[in-house]
Amino acid sequence: MSLTDAQSTTGQLLELYRAMRLVREAEERLGALFADGEIPGFIHLSIGQEAVSVGVAAALEKHDTLASNHRGHGHAIAKGLELDRFFLEVFGKQDGYCRGRGGSMHVADLSIGMLGANGIVGAGLSIAVGSALAHKLRGTGQIAVVFFGDGAIAEGVLHESLNLAQLWTLPVLFVCENNGWSEFTESARQLATDPQRMAAAYKMCALNVDGNDVVAVAAAARNAVAQIRAGEGPCLLECRTKRVRGHFEGDAQKYRDASDLAMAARSDPLTRCEAQLIATGTRQPVIDKINAEIKKRIDAAVAAARAGAPPAPADAVVDVYTVSRELSS
Amino acid sequence: MSEVRFGQAINRALSDAMAADPSVILLGEDVARPGGPFGVTRGLLEKFGPERVRDTPISEAVLAGAAVGAAMTGLRPIVEIMFMDFVTLAMDALVNQAAKAHFMFGAQGSVPMVVRMPHGGGINAGPQHSQCLEAWLAHVPGLKVVCPATVADAYGLTRTAIADDDPVIVIEHKALYAKKGELSESPAATPLGRACIARRGQDATIVTYGAMVAVALTAADELAHSGVQTEVIDLRSLQPWDDSCVLGSLAKTHRLIVCHEAVEAFGVGAEIAARMADAGFDELDGPIVRVGAPFVPPPFAKTLEDWYRPDAAKIVAAVNKTLS
Numbered sequence: 001m002s003l004t005d006a007q008s009t010t011g012q013l014l015e016l017y018r019a020m021r022l023v024r025e026a027e028e029r030l031g032a033l034f035a036d037g038e039i040p041g042f043i044h045l046s047i048g049q050e051a052v053s054v055g056v057a058a059a060l061e062k063h064d065t066l067a068s069n070h071r072g073h074g075h076a077i078a079k080g081l082e083l084d085r086f087f088l089e090v091f092g093k094q095d096g097y098c099r100g101r102g103g104s105m106h107v108a109d110l111s112i113g114m115l116g117a118n119g120i121v122g123a124g125l126s127i128a129v130g131s132a133l134a135h136k137l138r139g140t141g142q143i144a145v146v147f148f149g150d151g152a153i154a155e156g157v158l159h160e161s162l163n164l165a166q167l168w169t170l171p172v173l174f175v176c177e178n179n180g181w182s183e184f185t186e187s188a189r190q191l192a193t194d195p196q197r198m199a200a201a202y203k204m205c206a207l208n209v210d211g212n213d214v215v216a217v218a219a220a221a222r223n224a225v226a227q228i229r230a231g232e233g234p235c236l237l238e239c240r241t242k243r244v245r246g247h248f249e250g251d252a253q254k255y256r257d258a259s260d261l262a263m264a265a266r267s268d269p270l271t272r273c274e275a276q277l278i279a280t281g282t283r284q285p286v287i288d289k290i291n292a293e294i295k296k297r298i299d300a301a302v303a304a305a306r307a308g309a310p311p312a313p314a315d316a317v318v319d320v321y322t323v324s325r326e327l328s329s
Numbered sequence: 330m331s332e333v334r335f336g337q338a339i340n341r342a343l344s345d346a347m348a349a350d351p352s353v354i355l356l357g358e359d360v361a362r363p364g365g366p367f368g369v370t371r372g373l374l375e376k377f378g379p380e381r382v383r384d385t386p387i388s389e390a391v392l393a394g395a396a397v398g399a400a401m402t403g404l405r406p407i408v409e410i411m412f413m414d415f416v417t418l419a420m421d422a423l424v425n426q427a428a429k430a431h432f433m434f435g436a437q438g439s440v441p442m443v444v445r446m447p448h449g450g451g452i453n454a455g456p457q458h459s460q461c462l463e464a465w466l467a468h469v470p471g472l473k474v475v476c477p478a479t480v481a482d483a484y485g486l487t488r489t490a491i492a493d494d495d496p497v498i499v500i501e502h503k504a505l506y507a508k509k510g511e512l513s514e515s516p517a518a519t520p521l522g523r524a525c526i527a528r529r530g531q532d533a534t535i536v537t538y539g540a541m542v543a544v545a546l547t548a549a550d551e552l553a554h555s556g557v558q559t560e561v562i563d564l565r566s567l568q569p570w571d572d573s574c575v576l577g578s579l580a581k582t583h584r585l586i587v588c589h590e591a592v593e594a595f596g597v598g599a600e601i602a603a604r605m606a607d608a609g610f611d612e613l614d615g616p617i618v619r620v621g622a623p624f625v626p627p628p629f630a631k632t633l634e635d636w637y638r639p640d641a642a643k644i645v646a647a648v649n650k651t652l653s
Contacts, residue, residue, distance in 0.1 A: 065398075098433060098434050099435035099436070110434065116430070116433075123425065126397070126422060130395030130402070161395075320471055321495050
């Protein structure tokens with residue numbers, strides 16, 4: 001490897017680290033704010049799974065579309081959502097992405113192809129399939145990506161989506177974040193198959209990576225995306241990862257063994273990425289500086305979200321339809 | 330003017346919309362090569378090609394969900410659900426996704442999609458191929474629901490639905506597909522949310538829609554023999570519905586009957602009756618009477634189905650009840 005290549009590799013690794021740290025810092029802050037009662041409703045954190053959202057996003061172009069799920073903060077931030085409007089939305093404020101109507105489970109930014117987090121398990125797959133159909137018919141060269149958990153494998157619409165995408169050779173990347181848990185139950189007790197065999201059943205190209213190794217995820221995602229963009233049809237990318245937090249914040253995870261949780265902590269993707277950076281010559285102060293910068297950005301976003309105005313009820317009635325109706329209720 | 334069948338009018342609307350806008354596509358089970366289970370989409374594959382007119386697997390859930398994703402990505406998809414009974418399999422995409430996206434994402438974008446589906450009985454198709462489930466869909470904020478009764482509105486409402494930026498459900502009564510009517514050479518779009526008065530009268534108002542409009546007109550003719558002149562309102566749109574038209578008629582007749590083929594309990598008629606009992610309270614000189622199917626699934630055997638579906642005699646009885 002030449003010096004330039006090494007520099008560029010280190011530069012890329014730093015960018016991946018920076019993106020993961022941003023997701024981590026945002027979610028750790030959300031967890032604390034939720035515990036303090038500052039965030040209403042439910043939030044589902046993806047702590048420990050940042051390498052998946054960041055690694056896949058690194059392989060995408062700005063206008064590729066992305067359908068997410070209930071554990072979607074990482075997907076949204078990695079896709080490039082503005083932090084202020086993201087936090088404003090999760091706080092339920094007027095100037096949030098969704099004007100306070102969606103919250104954590106429905107954050108979207110259609111201007112950059114982020115088609116929404118989703119409160120319904122498996123729903124994002126069919127949306128991504130349709131988005132991919134639009135890309136194909138419009139001939140734009142864009143692709144669609146959907147993130148789903150292993151729990152979604154038990155949903156019927158997932159199978160309909162895989163079948164249709166493969167049948168129509170659609171440009172869609174199915175990213176399975178296989179964290180081993182379907183809400184409060186081990187997926188092994190819910191699924192008769194696994195992502196690889198399932199993809200094979202639909203004759204779909206499938207890749208399987210260590211989802212806590214951001215470099216491996218990014219490399220696999222780039223391969224898959226290149227193939228999809230070349231018109232070879234969909235691909236399923238299984239990323240084996242670990243869920244660190246509960247299904248939602250406030251879930252004490254009494255159903256999990258201590259050893260399982262300890263293993264999740266040991267395989268932390270940020271710790272691993274930091275070690276790689278140090279091993280390839282990045283000095284600790286460089287990493288510390290990135291961490292400090294990100295902390296400042298999150299501080300600013302949280303301050304903006306706290307200061308934001310709540311939406312007025314009158315604002316809720318205007319957007320049920322694209323043009324306010326003249327008739328009826 | 331030329332005489333065409335109801336199904337052909339829908340076909341013409343689909344064809345005209347697809348010719349006018351390349352982003353309009355058609356998805357459904359057997360809509361392309363077979364031309365649709367009721368022949369409504371016949372010839373569209375030949376006109377617009379296999380990219381835009383697509384036979385799909387028997388997968389209602391992904392069909393509706395894919396329409397949402399396609400609509401959010403610049404297309405205007407039209408999905409056909411073969412029988413309205415099968416909409417159960419597509420409900421997540423319609424109720425949780427399509428209906429909510431515009432509101433839930435803070436009006437960032439719209440979901441311009443159309444879902445066509447035939448409802449109703451009369452062909453002995455049995456409990457899972459004959460239902461009228463429109464009240465479910467009209468109950469969901471974010472969906473629009475239309476149900477044409479005439480050839481002109483079959484064309485006009487279909488065009489309006491496709492041009493609309495919100496998700497619109499077009500409900501077609503399967504017994505109407507073969508009915509003939511006049512369609513102009515350059516037919517007009519039918520405005521959404523506007524009823525029309527199918528027959529004028531001053532003694533009582535019958536509000537109805539879809540295939541029951543013709544049944545109500547038959548009942549009105551019978552009543553006219555005994556000197557009762559009923560006004561028949563064809564709602565055309567169920568969500569939004571034209572309450573001012575109904576209220577205007579009620580102010581003239583002071584008697585109201587609401588009629589549909591769907592089960593009477595918790596139906597569209599219940600909403601109309603409740604609204605008029607409130608907004609039209611001062612105008613009412615008699616009880617608001619509903620005519621709908623009994624609270625049983627649509628049965629198969631001819632004797633049972635004939636008993637089940639509202640007919641002119643039941644409407645006549647309802648009018649006489651509120652007049653007595």
